[in-house]
Amino acid sequence: SQKIEQNSEALNIQEGKTATLTCNYTNYSPAYLQWYRQDPGRGPVFLLLIRENEKEKRKERLKVTFDTTLKQSLFHITASQPADSATYLCALINSGGGADGLTFGKGTHLIIQP
Amino acid sequence: DAGVIQSPRHEVTEMGQEVTLRCKPISGHNSLFWYRQTMMRGLELLIYFNNNVPIDDSGMPEDRFSAKMPNASFSTLKIQPSEPRDSAVYFCASSPGQPQFFGPGTRLTVL
Numbered sequence: 001s002q003k004i005e006q007n008s009e010a011l012n013i014q015e016g017k018t019a020t021l022t023c024n025y026t027n028y029s030p031a032y033l034q035w036y037r038q039d040p041g042r043g044p045v046f047l048l049l050i051r052e053n054e055k056e057k058r059k060e061r062l063k064v065t066f067d068t069t070l071k072q073s074l075f076h077i078t079a080s081q082p083a084d085s086a087t088y089l090c091a092l093i094n095s096g097g098g099a100d101g102l103t104f105g106k107g108t109h110l111i112i113q114p
Numbered sequence: 115d116a117g118v119i120q121s122p123r124h125e126v127t128e129m130g131q132e133v134t135l136r137c138k139p140i141s142g143h144n145s146l147f148w149y150r151q152t153m154m155r156g157l158e159l160l161i162y163f164n165n166n167v168p169i170d171d172s173g174m175p176e177d178r179f180s181a182k183m184p185n186a187s188f189s190t191l192k193i194q195p196s197e198p199r200d201s202a203v204y205f206c207a208s209s210p211g212q213p214q215f216f217g218p219g220t221r222l223t224v225l
Contacts, residue, residue, distance in 0.1 A: 032212060041218075042156070042219075043205050043207070043218055043219050043220060044216050045215055045216070046213040046214065049213055089157065094210075099169060100157065101159035101162045102145055102147075102214060103159065104156055104157040104158075105156070106156035106157075107156065
């Protein structure tokens with residue numbers, strides 16, 4: 001069966017350190033993988049998209065890697081700040097592209113401690 | 115720019131009642147998605163539309179759920195009759211392709 005797995009336990013990181021979140025998937029051939037941030041009581045907010053033929057994408061303090069052989073994406077936040085505390089969701093589109101619906105992992109709750 | 119607008123933000127109803135959730139997508143976006151989020155199951159896709167046409171409703175849990183998109187600026191998700199297990203946060207999202215832009219959600223409680 002298809003699965004998207006993220007660490008369900010909260011991740012506690014000291015301010016200033018790099019936070020690394022993991023997304024593993026099975027039985028998917030994703031055309032895209034996306035990362036979203038969700039704060040309590042709010043909808044998910046898009047952060048980064050990486051395509052199947054890309055290995056790495058960066059945006060400011062954020063970096064995403066995508067290894068289709070390992071079926072894994074890593075999401076890094078460098079120089080982490082307490083304001084980065086949130087739940088981070090990875091999501092796949094299992095098709096050749098287009099505006100198909102996303103399949104989400106359950107998210108990892110990240111806590112950045114001052 | 116206004117983002118995706120959902121109403122109501124909170125809804126409390128009794129089992130057996132009809133519930134209608136509303137969504138106004140971002141202007142110019144041609145795809146609209148309805149998701150449901152619970153602690154147990156996470157965020158699940160219910161149905162999505164391209165150019166107002168339903169494309170995939172395989173995520174709709176039962177016949178009690180129905181969704182419509184009569185025009186490019188409005189969509190509804192209806193539950194009739196509602197049951198306590200329908201309690202969740204329902205999100206609408208719109209997209210010009212990728213990525214998706216989510217509304218603030220409707221928190222539904224069915225007593």
